[in-house]
Amino acid sequence: MSVPAELHYTEEHEWVSITGDVATIGITDYAASALGDVVYVNLPAVDAAVTAGEPCGEVESTKSVSDLFSPVDGEVTEVNEELDDDPGLVNAEPYGAGWMFRVRIPAGPGGEAALPPGLLSAAEYEELTKSAG
Amino acid sequence: MLNAYHARVTSQPRHTPLRSVHERLGATMTDFAGWLMPLRYGSETAEHLAVRSAAGLFDLSHMGEIAVTGPGAGAALDYALTGWLSRLSVGQARYTMLCAPDGGILDDLVVYRQADDRFLVVANASNTSVVLAALGERCAAVADATVTDQTDRTALIAIQGPNASRVLADHTAAALGSVRYYTGVHGDVAGSPAFIARTGYTGEDGFEIFCAPEDAEHVWEVLMPAGGPAGAGPGDPAGQAVVPAGLAARDTLRLEAAMPLYGNELGPDVTPFEAGLGKVVRLDKPGDFVGRPALAKLAADAAAGDGPGRTLVGLVARSRRVPRHGYPVMSGDTEVGTVTSGAPSPTLGTPIAMAFVAASAMTAESTGPFGVDIRGRIETADLVPLPFYRKE
Numbered sequence: 024m025s026v027p028a029e030l031h032y033t034e035e036h037e038w039v040s041i042t043g044d045v046a047t048i049g050i051t052d053y054a055a056s057a058l059g060d061v062v063y064v065n066l067p068a069v070d071a072a073v074t075a076g077e078p079c080g081e082v083e084s085t086k087s088v089s090d091l092f093s094p095v096d097g098e099v100t101e102v103n104e105e106l107d108d109d110p111g112l113v114n115a116e117p118y119g120a121g122w123m124f125r126v127r128i129p130a131g132p133g134g135e136a137a138l139p140p141g142l143l144s145a146a147e148y149e150e151l152t153k154s155a156g
Numbered sequence: 157m158l159n160a161y162h163a164r165v166t167s168q169p170r171h172t173p174l175r176s177v178h179e180r181l182g183a184t185m186t187d188f189a190g191w192l193m194p195l196r197y198g199s200e201t202a203e204h205l206a207v208r209s210a211a212g213l214f215d216l217s218h219m220g221e222i223a224v225t226g227p228g229a230g231a232a233l234d235y236a237l238t239g240w241l242s243r244l245s246v247g248q249a250r251y252t253m254l255c256a257p258d259g260g261i262l263d264d265l266v267v268y269r270q271a272d273d274r275f276l277v278v279a280n281a282s283n284t285s286v287v288l289a290a291l292g293e294r295c296a297a298v299a300d301a302t303v304t305d306q307t308d309r310t311a312l313i314a315i316q317g318p319n320a321s322r323v324l325a326d327h328t329a330a331a332l333g334s335v336r337y338y339t340g341v342h343g344d345v346a347g348s349p350a351f352i353a354r355t356g357y358t359g360e361d362g363f364e365i366f367c368a369p370e371d372a373e374h375v376w377e378v379l380m381p382a383g384g385p386a387g388a389g390p391g392d393p394a395g396q397a398v399v400p401a402g403l404a405a406r407d408t409l410r411l412e413a414a415m416p417l418y419g420n421e422l423g424p425d426v427t428p429f430e431a432g433l434g435k436v437v438r439l440d441k442p443g444d445f446v447g448r449p450a451l452a453k454l455a456a457d458a459a460a461g462d463g464p465g466r467t468l469v470g471l472v473a474r475s476r477r478v479p480r481h482g483y484p485v486m487s488g489d490t491e492v493g494t495v496t497s498g499a500p501s502p503t504l505g506t507p508i509a510m511a512f513v514a515a516s517a518m519t520a521e522s523t524g525p526f527g528v529d530i531r532g533r534i535e536t537a538d539l540v541p542l543p544f545y546r547k548e
Contacts, residue, residue: 056184059184059195059196059199059200059404060199060200060201062201062476062478062500063476063477063478063500065476065477081477081531083476083477083478083500085200085201085404085408085499085500086200086404086407086499087480088477088478088480088531114199
């Protein structure tokens with residue numbers, strides 16, 4: 024199961040990549056494998072405000088539906104429209120073409136986008152998936 | 157020690173005789189009715205489509221097999237089940253039900269007449285002990301019938317799909333051309349003795365192969381050689397004659413074919429009439445059978461215009477959000493039913509569902525569309541005739 028070292032992770036099996044003040048979010052290889060074939064991703068609207076830890080969409084697979092959570096506070100700047108035609112990208116390339124949405128993180132007191140608290144490192148996430156069996 | 161042993165046998169899922177095959181194929185396994193079963197080997201959608209277009213191989217060794225034998229076996233089953241099994245010729249099979257005295261469904265079954273004095277009853281894995289106990293009790297009332305559990309002595313492999321007959325024919329001396337739908341013959345698969353029946357749970361042509369557990373790997377390997385047939389490869393469906401298929405694909409295949417699943421469409425609080433399966437209740441057979449008075453009254457009520465209060469219907473969602481088991485079905489603001497099974501249909505490319513809907517909501521003026529309350533938001537779903545898929 025692939026867990027790229029350069030990404031941040033959540034306990035909800037999502038990954039976060041931060042460039043400047045924009046966070047890109049998707050679900051992990053572990054999550055995609057556990058779900059089976061993803062058939063539809065219901066994404067938040069562009070410009071919608073999202074709140075860390077709150078559901079903002081759904082991932083439908085053959086056997087189940089799961090909430091998609093935003094790991095950060097902010098405003099949705101972009102969603103992956105490719106997933107509309109090809110939700111299987113989530114299974115094929117969970118960390119690449121299967122990304123889901125981007126959120127602009129508001130600047131903190133220091134003027135820089137603050138890394139949201141509670142994110143896991145790759146090592147910590149790997150530990151989490153192992154203990155989950 | 158006894159406690160430890162007891163804990164082990166009750167909490168650890170059982171393995172089928174094909175465990176090592178599934179491990180070699182890298183299957184994702186799941187606990188199903190106390191058995192560790194392959195859920196999928198790769199993409200369940202690809203497995204589903206392969207069964208529709210070519211052929212898939214399923215391990216169904218978790219199913220319960222119960223033999224009813226003796227000169228009174230046919231009469232015993234006529235009393236125990238809703239069907240008229242004593243009328244079957246040797247080699248014939250029948251879909252039938254075990255009902256409670258109140259007419260509720262305790263299991264749906266396929267019964268094969270394997271000899272004059274031998275019937276094989278195939279039960280759902282989750283209900284095998286219930287069926288075994290009920291048959292034991294009910295058949296005891298009839299002389300000369302013996303009920304024995306054959307589950308541990310039986311492996312079951314299904315090969316399903318338009319290529320199934322051609323693939324199996326290469327490995328058996330049985331004349332498959334004369335094995336019609338819902339019949340079976342004693343034969344062999346590559347030298348291993350087997351009972352080969354043209355039955356299945358996918359909506360495709362195909363066979364179910366009952367064999368000894370020790371022969372199961374041989375039968376599987378012959379039908380789907382390790383490494384695949386020559387010329388096979390991704391994107392080469394013609395060459396890829398047979399793919400392994402798991403329970404996830406089995407569930408979407410049976411749903412498209414509108415075949416009921418016990419625990420979803422069927423249960424002790426559902427009668428065969430409500431499930432649209434009244435034809436399995438043979439009120440025209442002679443003699444008493446368990447459930448007859450209750451079922452006869454329901455049939456008489458229906459004939460007098462007082463039919464079941466609910467109907468099993470097919471729904472096709474307009475949205476891509478999937479109606480799933482237990483979701484409420486709405487007519488306007490009124491809840492009129494419940495989804496029994498729902499899934500994204502690989503063949504149709506859209507979500508489908510079966511649902512129980514109140515008969516009062518099914519009048520000529522209001523035949524849908526219905527709404528399905530999908531996690532708090534109502535999505536429109538159109539009423540369609542069942543099944544969703546029928547093979548050409």
